[in-house]
Amino acid sequence: MNIALVAHDVYKNLLVDFVIAYKHIFQKHQLYATGTTGRRISEAAKLDVIRLRSGPFGGDQQIGAMIAMDDIDLLIFFRDPISALGHEPDITALLRLCDVQQIPLATNLGTAEMLIRAMENGFLSWREEIRKYDSPRLNGTENI
Numbered sequence: 506m507n508i509a510l511v512a513h514d515v516y517k518n519l520l521v522d523f524v525i526a527y528k529h530i531f532q533k534h535q536l537y538a539t540g541t542t543g544r545r546i547s548e549a550a551k552l553d554v555i556r557l558r559s560g561p562f563g564g565d566q567q568i569g570a571m572i573a574m575d576d577i578d579l580l581i582f583f584r585d586p587i588s589a590l591g592h593e594p595d596i597t598a599l600l601r602l603c604d605v606q607q608i609p610l611a612t613n614l615g616t617a618e619m620l621i622r623a624m625e626n627g628f629l630s631w632r633e634e635i636r637k638y639d640s641p642r643l644n645g646t647e648n649i
C-alpha cells in the first residue's frame with residue numbers, strides 16, 4: 506500500500522511515536538510524507554520515506570495530486586485543529602480529495618490506530634480491487 510503521512514507541528518512528535526510503535530507494519534509499505542514530517546519520521550524511525558514539499562510550500566497539494574490519480578491508499582494527517590494556518594485552502598482541498606476518491610483518512614490517533622490495524626489484517630485489500638476499475642489511469646478519465 507502507498508501510505509501518506511502528514512502532521513502539523515503540534516502533532517509531529519505524536520506521529521513519529523505512532524510510526525515507531527507500528528514500524529513493523531509501516532516498513533512493509535511505501536511511505537510518502539510532506540517535507541518536515543518525512544524528515545522527522547525517517548530520522549527517528551529509520552524508515553524510507555519519499556519526501557514531498559513542505560506543506561506550506563505545496564506538499565499537501567502534491568499528496569492531493571497523488572490521491573486524485575489514485576496513487577495513495579491511506580492518508581494519516583494529524584492536523585492542527587486549533588490554529589489557523591496560511592495554507593488552509595491546501596489542507597481543505599487535500600481532505601476533500603480523500604472523500605472524492607474514497608481514500609481512508611485518519612486525522613487523529615484513535616482512527617489512525619484502527620486503520621493501521623485494519624490494513625494489517627487485510628481490511629483495505631478492497632483498495633487493490635477498486636484501483637482496477639476506478640483508477641483515473643485505467644478508466645480513461647485521466648486526461649479529463
Ligand SMILES: O=C(CO)COP(=O)(O)O
Nearest residue numbers: 539540541542559560561
Ligand atoms: O503543513 C503541513 C501539512 O499541511 C505539513 O508540512 P511539513 O511536514 O513540511 O511540516
